[in-house]
Amino acid sequence: MLVLAIDTSTPTVTTGVAEVIPGDGIVVRAERAVDTPRGHAEILTTLILDCLTEAGVARADLDAVVVGCGPGPFTGLRVGMATAAAFADALGLPLHGVCSLDAIASDAATTGAGRVLVVTDARRREVYWALYGPDGRLAGPAVDTPADLIEWLRGEQAPDVTVGSPDHVRLIGAQHVDAATSPTTAGLVATARPSVESWATPEPVVPLYLRRPDAVATADRAR
Structure with missing residues (x-):
């Protein structure tokens, strides 16, 4: 096909x-x-x-x-x-x-990562995001400020890796892998x-x- x-x-x-x-x-x-x-x-x-x-x-x-x-x-x-x-x-x-965001997560899944956070630029100092596990999407898609997202991710929600927009991945400060940014x-x-x-x-x-x-x-x- x-x-x-x-x-x-x-x-x-x-x-x-x-x-x-x-x-x-x-x-x-x-x-x-x-x-x-x-x-x-x-x-x-x-x-x-x-x-x-x-x-x-x-x-x-x-x-x-x-x-x-x-x-x-x-x-x-x-x-x-x-x-x-x-x-x-x-x-x-x-x-x-x-x-x-699912498409970006699909690429990240090939790296063997566990819980994956995908973030992209939403402008207005905000990010689009979704959180994924081995069986699919766990939360999102949603739009939030990086600060609000970081607060939400504390504790049990913390991802193993973050992928997507490089600037926002660095801002969130999570470990990242060499995966697609879009x-x-x-x-x-x-x-x-x-x-x-x-x-x-x-x-x-x-x-x-x-x-x-x-x-x-x-x-x-x-x-």
């Missing part, structure tokens, strides 16, 4: 083409990851087409589209989800949404794999904003 993966939940725009081999692994045929905090819309479609060309895959060859649903800033996240929805609709493909093609597809392989109709894709957008209509500002 050939899967197109897209994520714009972080400053890194990620897209790629992966082959899911039933009963075996996931082979990434092509991937692009570009750090561009405010240029998601300008480059995403070009990166997708570059990946299809490098992988030697025509759009008609794709079997599914996987998209990271956040949490992430409103504008950047919307770019990736709208683009993924447009590709899936135009090609008649199922669209599978996954939590972007969702990867392999992580996105691995997270969606049970749904993709089932060929079942996926649930509607819903963005995980976790808070209101920065942009507010003029009439609502005073309120």
Whole structure:
């Protein structure tokens, strides 16, 4: 099965083409990851087409589209989800949404870590986070200040390692491993794999904003 993966939940725009081999692994045929905090819309479609060309895959060859649903800033996240929805609709493909933090945790799981905390930049001096154990997500996704998160993590909640945004990993001060700092093609597809392989109709894709957008209509500002 050939899967197109897209994520714009972080400053890194990620897209790629992966082959899911039933009963075996996931082979990434092509991937692009570009750090561009405010240029998601300008480059995403070009990166997708570059990946299809490098992988030697025509759009008609794709079997599914996987998209990271956040949490992430409103504008950047919307770019990736709208683009993924447009590709899936135009090609008649199922669209599978996954939590972007789950995708990062999936990559970290390959390091053999136990309890894994994933943190990404939520701006406004806050972080998006989720805590994972060997059997899956234990808490989150949520958005908090680093100080509030550190306080919550004391005691039994303390992770073995922290991955994600390097600046926030250092701020939290936990041990980190050499793992992905943003969702990867392999992580996105691995997270969606049970749904993709089932060929079942996926649930509607819903963005995980976790808070209101920065942009507010003029009439609502005073309120």
